Amino acid sequence: MKDALADRPLEPATVGGLLLVFALIGAPHLWHLSPLLMSVFYAALAWRGVSLIHPRLLPGRRLRGLLALAALVAVLWSVSGQLDGRALGVGLLTVMAGLKSLEVSSRRDLYVTVFLGCFLLATQFLFDQGLWISLYLAPLLVVLLGLLVRNNRVNPPPWPRALREAGWLMVAGLPMALLLFVLFSRLAGPLWALTAPAPGVTGMTDRLSPGSVSQLSQSGAVAFRVSFTGPRPPQAELYWRGPVFWDTDGRTWRAGVPLESVSRAGGVGAVWSQQVTLEPSNQRWLFALDRPLQAPPQARLSGDGQLLSAEPINTRRHYRVRSQAGVGEVRLAAADRRRALAVPESVVTARMRALVAEWRQADPRPGALVAAALRHFRHQPFVYTLRPPALPDNPVDGFLFETKRGFCEHYATSFAVLMRLAGVPTRLVGGYQGGEWNPVGEHMIVRQSDAHAWAEVWLGDRWQRVDPTAAVAPDRVEQSIDPTATTSGPMVYQGPPPSWLARLWRDGGWFVDGLALSWQRWVVGYSDRTQAGLLERLGLGWLSGYRLALAAVAAAGLGMLPLWWLLRRGEAVTPDPAQRVWQRLLVRLRAAGVDLSPNLSPSDVGRRAAARFPAQRAAIERIVGLYLAQRYGHAASSVGLRRLRAAVRRLRLRR
Amino acid sequence: MVADSQPAVRSPSADVLAPLLELAGQVLLGKQTQLQLAVSCLLARGHLLIEDVPGVGKTTLAHLLARLLGLDYGRIQFTSDMLPADILGASVYDRDQGTFRFHPGPVFAQLVLADEINRATPKAQSALLEAMEEGQVTNEGVLHPLPKPFFVIATQNPQEQVGTFPLPESQLDRFLMRIELGYPDPRAERALLAGRDRRDWLAELMPLLDTAQLLALQQATAQIHVAPALLDYAQALLGASRDTLPAGLSPRAGLGLLAAARAWAFLAGRRMVIPEDLQAVFVPVAGHRIGQQAASQLLADQPVP
DSSP: OOOTTTTSBOOHHHHHHHHHHHHHHHGGGGGTSOHHHHHHHHHHHHHHHHHHHOGGGSOOHHHHHHHHHHHHHHHHHHHTTOOOHHHHHHHHHHHHHHHHHTTOOBHHHHHHHHHHHHHHHHHGGGTOOOHHHHHHHHHHHHHHHHHHHHHTSSSOOOHHHHHHHHHHHHHHHHHHHHHHHHHSOOOSSOSSOOOOOOTTOOSOOSEEOTTHHHHHTTOOOEEEEEEEESOOOOGGGOEEEEEEEEEEOSSOEEEOOOSSOOOEEOOOSOEEEEEEEEOOOSSOEEOEESSBSSOOTTEEEOTTSOEEESSOOOSOEEEEEEEETTOEESOOOHHHHHHTTOOOGGGOOHHHHHHHHHHHHHOOSHHHHHHHHHHHHHHTTOEEOSSOOOOOSOHHHIIIIIIOEEOHHHHHHHHHHHHHHTTOOEEEEEEEEOOEEETTTTEEEEEGGGEEEEEEEEOSSSEEEEOHHHHHOTHHHHSOBOTTOOOSSSOOBOOSOOOHHHHHHHHHHHHHHHHHHHHIIIIITOOHHHHHHHHHHTTOTTOOTHHHHHHHHHHHHHHHHHHHHHHHHHTOSOOOHHHHHHHHHHHHHHHTTOOOOTTOOHHHHHHHHHHHOGGGHHHHHHHHHHHHHHHHSSOOOHHHHHHHHHHHHHOOOOO | OGGGGOOOOOOHHHHHHHHHHHHHHHHSTTOHHHHHHHHHHHHTTOOEEEEOOTTSSHHHHHHHHHHHHTOOEEEEEOOTTOOHHHHHEEEEEETTTTEEEEEEOTTOSSEEEEETGGGSOHHHHHHHHHHHHHSEEEETTEEEEOOSSOEEEEEEOOTTSSSOOOOOHHHHTTSSEEEOOOOOOHHHHHHHHHSOOHHHHHHHOOOSSOHHHHHHHHHHHHTOBOOHHHHHHHHHHHHHHHHHSSSOOOHHHHHHHHHHHHHHHHHTTOSBOOHHHHHHHHHHHHHHHHOHHHHHHHHHHSOOO
16 A cells, blocks of 8 residues: 655654764765765755754755766766775765765655665664664664655654654564574675775785884784694693795895695694684785695695684784694705795894804804893893894894894894805794783784794704793793883883773773674674584584575574564555455545545545545446445445455546 | 345435434434434444534434433533532432431433533542442442443533543443534534524424334344354454554453444344444444554554454
């Protein structure tokens, strides 16, 4: 049936609510869209708002057309030269949603606009799928529903009641939403995986040079979060392995993989099972404890134990990985041995040669050379600091013999150069060390400030991890660096036990961080694999492929049952046959120009129709009589219904 | 009227009422609708509240109905110093018998005109309203049933007038309908002014019905068919009143609405209630409960299912 209220004008309170909710829904786009587009959007809303008080200011049809055209040009202009498809689509939708508000005057417009608002709301998730944006948008969705609730009443209920009803509708819809969320088939492909580059991301890169890690250490941004299934390794073992640096020009080290692959030895000790949620880094490295046993899907494990993703990581990535100490190559191929010993002649100075020669004289075995180097760092006045002095010419020589102040990369690179000079194959490893345990969320937060670099030396039969920084600052390995400390003096570690207020702040932070991680894991990161795992655990492992699709449809059908029952109880959906005949007649009469409001009794309808078509008066009165008897009488019959149908069919609306 | 085009058979009982309404219409000029509503109210076993300024024929209407329907008539003029005993009656010591004897008050009549009910204090008002509700009067532990039929026509002055105690909502709810008479239109007023004295005329009128017939008519009214489709409509109206107003229509109001619609349909000679019957009685039945304006608005907004 046609909605009789569709053309009814709207109350200012409804339009005001609509404008407010639009302004709030659009707000996060301030960070995503160009200022031009957002000012058009807000200007249109403001214009409509002002015209609530001064209705004459509403633009006419022609002006609205021009505005729409101008807006289209503005959108095209603002996204020109960008390859980001989102900006065009979302920009167009946002601007047009703003302009649509200028058109809203009747209930019909409001329906359209509310659906537009839902779309606008959905576009926010193209940019951010986090917990906070979801918590922000959910109440706005309730307000949109509230608009519909108000709009569907003859006398719109007051806002609080409309919102309460809308809230209940949302709650009532939740089980259904959950069911579909869990059961709906997931696409393994990147349908929603957006591939826009994440701007301004810092993190481990494929270059390591003096200063690059100390710069990272100033950032409190989260690099990744890890939870352990099973026991948690001790803090000193938390070396999160990333890129391996083989080649250097004396200043910068470049990441690479071994030239030849060799078989690997089995590990010793505990196996740590990790579940990692990695923040986008625009790099390919998946971090795992030293050393990973197997590559997670869509990644490979290189010969030297790097986990390399098939694609650069520009969205959050979840993976499970197991690690065990001692896993590694059993042999060093000749080509790789040459790489692990190469030192550019330009950086080697006489002082360095003399130092190495001294060590070799004492004991030329690799183990002894490593120990000598570490002893050197420990006994000479080396300082571990975030703000090392600049080393323009030869960083290794300058650091070793002049400044003696440096961060982990200074120690690691100098150590590596010395070892190579001494004839011990050495490579550098970048990654993270340590992390903050979140006891609330039961996971570990590893931040950029935990970035670290260390070395690995070839002891003839295996690669041994050597952390020269630990020789200078053993605390570094046990505690995290406080990224807020920016002194140029010696390193400041996280201070004395916190006061109760600071503890509360810290625990709250942990709690929130745990929530965000769960959201990422279970909502945003709910993939075809998670789905399969969950179904397996629920004993529904046989639900896959088409069976899963059928189950989703069946569940949806079951979910609809209560609704169907409710509607049936209201008896609003199944008009009796006489009523249907009558409704069709009403449509015909309206089309023939009889003015019929829906509150007219059938007798009044008959009178109006007869007044308009006096020639048909008798026929119309007969129809009214038959209809009333059929629908309101106590002896409704199929004969009466047939007669009514025949009479309506025979009625010719001619004057 | 659509009734003319109805295939429905005219009930013989309703035929009895047609001359009654016609005759009453001659006495009370230009008030046909109000007369029909008043008779519907009586048929539906409800009580009637007439609200209007003095002198527009409230008393005449009550008196007229009493005469034509053959009901014995009691009139209570409410004043501010009235006591419940003035309405209900009191026990008086009988010296001959040496006992107290109950002297029934003016409420013991088949048709009671409670004139200017809002001039009395709430105490006196509630004495009458309780009697209306219970159909009996209790005096010193003894029940005195009121006669049958028992029909109260109360009149009240518009609330703005001085010296009034407005009836609370709970007591207004006990009246099935409230109607207004309004000033007569010029032609009716001319006929009234030129015509004979109404008081004399009333005195001459002979009853057209007896009590037994009236009770039978009430019985027949209750038998009028109400289809589920009409219940849908009634419920939609009740529901809309609750959705849109702070205090909507009560279930009692809903029952009253259907009873009144049955009576209206009965008067129109139908054996079933159709939407226009409901529409005709809706504002009189709902007006004093939720307000005249709101009732009209509800009716205008609610589509006929």
